[in-house]
Amino acid sequence: MQGDDRDITSWIQSVASNRTGALDNLLPMIYGELRTLARSRLRSEREAHTLSTTGLVHEAYLRFSQQNQLNINSRAEFFAFASECMRRVLVDYARAHRAGKRGSGKQPVPLDHVDHMLTDRQAQEVTDIDLALDKLGEANPRGVQVLMCRLFGGLSLEETAAALEVSMKTVQRDWTVAIAWLRKEVDVNSFVFD
């Protein structure tokens, strides 16, 4: 699968040095941050389909706390990390959603209210984005990071620049190119699945 945990771990290690310690003290703060992230990520134009932010954050948080041997050094690093968490959460939801819809032999991921979390279109899109990001990873790793921070982390350009420790201008350029590419990719692939 595209999203096995090895990817998460390597990402975390790229943003956080592996010193032991203070993580427990950061947890409450991080949790608040995650919620804000989730809320902004899941704001939707169609209110009826607003996702349950707390449920998502719950998921992301559990994933996060399983990594608690890591020391998150700054809020920015956490944002980057949380973005990856959110991606995994959404992909799991999307996969479960689609597995349930298509009645495949796979066991749906045991999440609450999966069907209310994502619309068909959202589930499809999340899956597509996940695949596309994997595809982009080799050619443009920083572009992937920018997309993740903004799409899954809900970060502004400024926050993204801080999280990735690059200039605003670089983030602006990377974003413009990468999002155009992503739209193109997702648009193409959506025909395949439908």
Add this chain to the structure above:
Amino acid sequence: MSSTKTNPQQRWQLLQDTFEAALDHSPNERAAWLASQALPADLLQEVQEMLAAHDGPALAIEAGVGADQPLKTVGDYEVLRSIGQGGMGEVYLARRSDGSFDREVAIKTLSGWVTTPAARSRFLQERRIHARLEHPNITRLLDAGLTDQGMPYLVMDYVDGVDIVTYVTRAELPPRERVRLLLAACDAVAFAHSRLVLHRDIKPTNILVTDAGEVRLLDFGIAKLLSDDEAAGGDAAALTRPGEHLMTLRYASPEQVRGEALDVTCDVYSLGVVLFELLTGSAPFDAKSQWELSEQIVHQPPRFSKLAGANMRIDDDLKAICFKAMEKHTDQRYASATELAEDLRRYLGYRSVSARRPGPWAKLRHLFQRHPVATPLGALAIAATLSGGLAAAWQAQEAQRERDEARAQRDRAEQVTEVLVDLFDSDPYAEADRRRDDITLREFLVRRSTDISEELSDQPLLRAQLQDLLANLLTNLSLIGDAEPLALDALEIRRSQAAGEATLPLARSLTTLGNLRQAQGRFGEAEQLHREGLAMRQSLLPPGDPLIVTSLNDLSVALYEQRSEAKQAESLALDRQVLELNIDRFGPRSLQAAQSYNNLGALYVQRALEGDQELAAPLLRQALEIRRERLGSEHPNTANTAANLANLLHDMGHLDEAETLFDEAIQSTREAMGENSTRVADLIYGSGFLLMDLERWQYAADRFSEALNIYEASLPAEHPYIADARFARGQASAKSGQVEGARDDFEAAMTIYRQHADSLDSELRASLHYARTLSELGEQEVAATAARTALSRADDSVDSDLKSALKKVAGAETSSPVDP
């Protein structure tokens, strides 16, 4: 798109450069420009698709991308700046934009929470209830609404403060001040409960403290306000949702974790957790994961670890209050925030807290804390006081609880204490006294003892019992002058009651007066009283009875202080006897045995014959080990043994180890007994000799002065300890060249020693030094007279070296001093 030979990164760079360059051209020029670039076909196609996508519709997921434009207005409010991100959303500092309300407010936005029309209407209804919570310690909900986009927001008083844990940590507040702050929060919670509003999310970040030290609770009832489950008329809704659940887990009650219905005790629990954190600086549970934490909250009792609060001594009462607030079962918790607040008030008022069911001794301890002596006296001092003379018999009785006689005695002791407590507690002035910080324990006890003598004039037995108890307390608190009339009165009553017979109450009064005389430095009288008391107890009780052991020990101490060889020999024999009895009855590792090891060891140190050091060392080390283990390092008795060992190590030449032990002992005794306790003076005095050996004369003189000041403030003027301290200071002063000061000290010491029949040796030594300083000051004739006077007082018991030294000063005007 794989026709190029370049690697993926290079290809992407080309793609990006091309795409960006194309964007620099206007849309209708782009196609022509691209065609001119001689790009590979697949790359050209990809750039064209990206350009189309760039101008086309956004992905659904882009709706959540963080806005780069900050929020300008919320409802009718103008946003000034963001002041933080809470668990529920952003918080802004804002002002009413139409100017009708000229004050800064805090606005919380809560997007994503209220999603259905039913939930919206509930949100708007609920806010009206909460807006009515007017309390000085609760931030008011001024307004609430939904923006045009449907985003709910709350408008509240803006509080410029920090969370309570940060506040107390920064200010390094002592526990009592921390309790006071939490008490304010408790009162606010109790008020809200009286308006039928639960908080449900009490945690430090919701309890702010302003610069002025005022407490403000935030987010009252917000958790419920945000419940968007319309089926949830029940209280549990907001908190049984996984997210909410998780957010407050650290402060969540077991019933919250289990998702059960909540009542006021859920807030009580959270207040308990906050109290715990205020006191220890850490959480009551130490979990590696959220799941583990949930388990611990539901199943594991909270613990005060040794590390937690290592810098602060946490009172057992406070611990008990924490535990009761954090009981797993709601019916065992404080039934309301009001009850918790009441217990905190009791704690602050030094009254017994309901979380503990105190015995009479604890009640008495509280009584004393409520009426602190003028010198700072910690709880430990009270405990030490009670475990000293007063409680010795009681402890002994407890140790043989199986015996009916002892049980009856203990019951009587408790009864007496209860009566005493009641007497003090029912005093009409007591309440007023509590408000006076300057009332001293002395004033308090003295006034009460006068009352006892008057009120109980028709109940002589009870009166004697109470006077006896009070006399012991006062003696142990070094308030000897006040103790004396009580002890004499009690003894007289009991003598007349006994009508010439031996009785146990009479023996007790003899012991009380004996201890008093001992404290006065009248050791010979003490010896006689203790002998009489011992004889009575031996005639009435079986051999080895704890009361007999107590008497033997008291007698031994009185003999030991008299410093004559014969008395010390008897003291040594008694100590050995007591040690055997104690080991027989209580075991070699018991506190009773430790006391014997200590006394015997101290005696060997004092006697200092050949081989005594080798005998003393293991005894004192064992006593120290047992006392450290059983009483703790801070206990005055532990410090006492440490000081004895320090003296020994000093004698044996281990000066560094001795100095360390002395400093430890002095420090902990100061903390436990107060700066001006005579026990502190004893230790300071002992450490002075160490400095003498290190030839730090001036420091030594300062130490002896320090000890002397304490002795003079709390002992009778003729007490031998005052003479000892002056004698010692004289020696240190002489060495550092302050000969006149030394002369005065020696003279004073000599004069005091002369009043004690058993201090001849000390007197003559002081005389010798006195004479020598006189001679050093050029007053040869006065010196010779002094030496001759001293010689005339000497008898056969006096050391011959001392005599010949005196003769030298008496006979020869130009003598070179010889050390006695």
